[in-house]
Amino acid sequence: MNLDYGPEYERFRAEVRDFLDRNRQLAPESANRAARPSAEAVAWQNLLLENGYTARTIPREYGGYGAEPDILKARIIAEEFARAGVPGGLSNQGISMLVPTLLELGTEEQKRRWIEPTLRGEVVWCQGYSEPGAGSDLASLRTSAREESGHFVINGQKIWTSTARQADMIFCLVRTEPDAPKHAGISYLIFPMDLPGIEVRPLKTMTGHAEFNETFFTDVRVPVDQIVGQRGQGWFVANATLGHERGMLGDPDALENRLLALIRLMREEQVGPARAIDNPVLRDRLVALQAEVAAMKYNGMRVLSNQIKGEAGGMAKLIVKLQSCELAHQISALAIDAMGEMGILYAESPRQREGGSWQWNYMFQLGLIIGGGTAQIQKNIIAERGLNMPREPRPAPEPSSSRKEAA
Amino acid sequence: MDFGLSPEQEMLRDTVGRCLAETCPLDQVRSCVDAGSAVSDQVMAALADIGLTGLMVPEAHGGLGMSLLDAAVVAEQLGRTVAPAPFLARSVLAPLALTLAGSPAQQAHWLPRIATGAVRFGVAIAGIVEERDGAKVRAEAGGLTGTALFALDFADADHFIVADESGRLHLLNAAANGVERIALHTIDATRSVGELQLTGAVAEPLADDGGLAARRLLDAGRILLAADSLGAGEVMIEKAVAYAGEREQFGRVIGSFQAVKHMCAEMAARHEPCRALVWYAAHAFDAALGEAALMACHAKSHTGEVHRFVARTATEVHGGMGFTDLLGLHFWFKRMGFNRQVLGGPERVREEAAQLQGLTTAQ
Numbered sequence: 024m025n026l027d028y029g030p031e032y033e034r035f036r037a038e039v040r041d042f043l044d045r046n047r048q049l050a051p052e053s054a055n056r057a058a059r060p061s062a063e064a065v066a067w068q069n070l071l072l073e074n075g076y077t078a079r080t081i082p083r084e085y086g087g088y089g090a091e092p093d094i095l096k097a098r099i100i101a102e103e104f105a106r107a108g109v110p111g112g113l114s115n116q117g118i119s120m121l122v123p124t125l126l127e128l129g130t131e132e133q134k135r136r137w138i139e140p141t142l143r144g145e146v147v148w149c150q151g152y153s154e155p156g157a158g159s160d161l162a163s164l165r166t167s168a169r170e171e172s173g174h175f176v177i178n179g180q181k182i183w184t185s186t187a188r189q190a191d192m193i194f195c196l197v198r199t200e201p202d203a204p205k206h207a208g209i210s211y212l213i214f215p216m217d218l219p220g221i222e223v224r225p226l227k228t229m230t231g232h233a234e235f236n237e238t239f240f241t242d243v244r245v246p247v248d249q250i251v252g253q254r255g256q257g258w259f260v261a262n263a264t265l266g267h268e269r270g271m272l273g274d275p276d277a278l279e280n281r282l283l284a285l286i287r288l289m290r291e292e293q294v295g296p297a298r299a300i301d302n303p304v305l306r307d308r309l310v311a312l313q314a315e316v317a318a319m320k321y322n323g324m325r326v327l328s329n330q331i332k333g334e335a336g337g338m339a340k341l342i343v344k345l346q347s348c349e350l351a352h353q354i355s356a357l358a359i360d361a362m363g364e365m366g367i368l369y370a371e372s373p374r375q376r377e378g379g380s381w382q383w384n385y386m387f388q389l390g391l392i393i394g395g396g397t398a399q400i401q402k403n404i405i406a407e408r409g410l411n412m413p414r415e416p417r418p419a420p421e422p423s424s425s426r427k428e429a430a
Numbered sequence: 431m432d433f434g435l436s437p438e439q440e441m442l443r444d445t446v447g448r449c450l451a452e453t454c455p456l457d458q459v460r461s462c463v464d465a466g467s468a469v470s471d472q473v474m475a476a477l478a479d480i481g482l483t484g485l486m487v488p489e490a491h492g493g494l495g496m497s498l499l500d501a502a503v504v505a506e507q508l509g510r511t512v513a514p515a516p517f518l519a520r521s522v523l524a525p526l527a528l529t530l531a532g533s534p535a536q537q538a539h540w541l542p543r544i545a546t547g548a549v550r551f552g553v554a555i556a557g558i559v560e561e562r563d564g565a566k567v568r569a570e571a572g573g574l575t576g577t578a579l580f581a582l583d584f585a586d587a588d589h590f591i592v593a594d595e596s597g598r599l600h601l602l603n604a605a606a607n608g609v610e611r612i613a614l615h616t617i618d619a620t621r622s623v624g625e626l627q628l629t630g631a632v633a634e635p636l637a638d639d640g641g642l643a644a645r646r647l648l649d650a651g652r653i654l655l656a657a658d659s660l661g662a663g664e665v666m667i668e669k670a671v672a673y674a675g676e677r678e679q680f681g682r683v684i685g686s687f688q689a690v691k692h693m694c695a696e697m698a699a700r701h702e703p704c705r706a707l708v709w710y711a712a713h714a715f716d717a718a719l720g721e722a723a724l725m726a727c728h729a730k731s732h733t734g735e736v737h738r739f740v741a742r743t744a745t746e747v748h749g750g751m752g753f754t755d756l757l758g759l760h761f762w763f764k765r766m767g768f769n770r771q772v773l774g775g776p777e778r779v780r781e782e783a784a785q786l787q788g789l790t791t792a793q
Contacts, residue, residue, distance in 0.1 A: 024713045
């Protein structure tokens with residue numbers, strides 16, 4: 024057990040701290056998940072790009088900083104930004120999912136055209152994966168793209184397209200080979216959101232806000248070369264990015280920050296003459312969550328160490344999405360309980376606490392438990408890949424249409 | 431930076447694991463328990479052979495001078511095999527007490543004897559966690575008087591480290607006048623605990639340090655109980671997964687039913703982060719003193735909760751067979767039940783954790 028980062032890394036940490044001390048007044052208040060980045064956020068992003076505090080390992084020719092991959096330095100940057108309470112680089116689906124995919128599987132032209140403006144916040148992307156009929160069973164998606172004189176003509180519907188209203192572009196899974204087995208009939212297309220035939224409708228969720236959208240395609244024409252990977256290989260292209268999304272949803276610093284906010288809240292809320300934290304039952308729940316957050320923090324360090332050594336993350340990594348999302352949800356639940364009646368205040372109500380954010384989080388985090396691979400899918404993955412238990416029955420090679428009729 | 435076991439610790443784990451695999455199969459556990467003993471001579475001899483009696487004794491006194499994380503690595507292996515083998519009090523807490531609070535003369539006398547196994551210590555510090563049934567030990571001019579409950583590694587101990595009501599530690603010869611020993615029978619027959627009834631029993635006091643050493647012993651004890659559960663819990667998950675892969679009902683192995691898979695996945699998902707927490711707590715005990723007590727509380731209370739869930743769920747995966755004595759699954763179930771309660775159950779420990787952080791009622 025050696026938790027020393029060593030002098031080289033401590034120097035690097037000092038550099039990051041120094042940067043934050045000098046520049047923190049330029050940082051936007053907080054990273055806004057859903058909207059197009061503000062001018063302030065774009066300026067901050069550019070400053071971070073220039074200094075290698077975001078897109079650090081992305082090659083310079085594509086607008087990154089071009090540093091050697093170094094997991095510890097990436098970790099130090101995340102730690103120091105979290106400690107300073109300063110938002111890090113832009114984190115949207117374009118940056119976290121599309122850019123890694125293009126780096127891995129895009130053509131040279133695609134990389135040059137899209138990565139830099141995406142990193143700079145100039146091009147905003149949305150993700151077109153899920154459909155009303157294709158959630159956990161994503162590969163059953165039905166949005167079709169038939170080829171017609173050098174174009175794909177797209178018809179169908181996507182759901183959960185979170186930034187569709189702000190997005191310039193979409194990366195989208197469509198069925199190009201209707202007769203191929205379901206995983207082999209999908210292609211990964213990228214196209215502008217202002218094409219004729221695209222309609223975006225806000226999707227209001229239980230929070231009362233429309234954090235997501237539904238996106239409809241009617242005879243949308245996309246040139247055939249706007250494909251990433253080969254025709255019919257979209258499923259494999261998409262899986263490269265789903266891995267990145269799962270990594271994104273388990274951030275130990277975020278959990279720790281939520282817990283600190285909860286402790287603050289429980290110390291401030293007065294219930295009669297006492298503070299919320301003076302209630303022994305609430306306090307017991309708080310400390311139990313604190314232990315779990317600590318466990319996830321050190322589990323994260325263990326995964327990190329394994330990565331540094333080039334070892335597989337193993338079980339310690341497989342459980343992160345399931346456990347982190349659940350824990351975040353429980354932290355919000357306790358905050359609401361600690362506030363008692365005040366905990367239900369919402370929608371700009373008088374006396375509402377912290378902008379109603381605990382209730383919003385409580386509801387939104389339930390969405391995160393479901394999204395990005397539901398808790399039940401996560402448990403299948405843990406059982407099958409982590410514990411080598413029998414796999415869920417998969418329909419054997421898709422029956423041909425004649426056999427389907429026979430069945 | 432490397433969060434994990436060192437190559438030496440992995441070697442220690444493997445050595446102890448092999449040693450226990452040979453000397454402590456379930457048959458051995460059963461034959462000890464059936465004979466009413468929580469001490470397997472065969473296992474103890476083998477562990478002494480690889481130097482474990484001296485694991486925590488400083489090298490200057492003939493031991494291996496290892497860290498609490500090393501001890502946690504051993505405890506995990508003992509938990510895996512539900513070994514009837516006094517270790518926690520005997521080979522960890524007693525040498526720790528002497529190292530922390532013994533005079534040079536006491537250290538020179540006792541530590542080498544602990545290392546060779548010439549003396550066998552038990553440790554009675556339950557009173558500093560909570561007073562139960564009015565039991566307490568008072569240090570008076572004539573010696574120790576009162577009752578100490580839940581003395582650990584009790585049965586074959588010839589000496590005890592005893593905390594008095596002020597938290598000061600004393601070294602007591604079990605054969606001294608005024609010492610009466612009463613065995614307590616717990617759910618876990620692989621461990622031996624008991625009470626000491628003392629009437630002016632003459633003992634050697636260790637340093638009057640305001641209870642500091644006793645607190646450190648408590649932290650160490652909690653971490654090692656958590657480590658023991660880590661091993662025991664992991665085995666229960668392995669057994670549940672293996673059973674689910676063999677047992678057939680409705681024409682298929684039950685492990686192919688999602689209901690059963692998800693029980694196993696939930697166990698693994700809750701168990702896995704415990705490993706990092708216990709490792710960090712053990713590391714902090716030696717390397718991050720400011721965090722040690724809090725991390726010991728977190729490790730103890732959190733594994734207590736997780737492993738109650740694992741014990742129950744793994745048993746359920748085994749269906750009716752899990753409930754029988756036949757598979758011996760209950761040895762692990764009870765081992766973790768013991769670990770949860772001893773030196774403070776989760777609620778008690780969390781309240782201490784709150785106090786340590788100043789979260790309790792503002793003064």
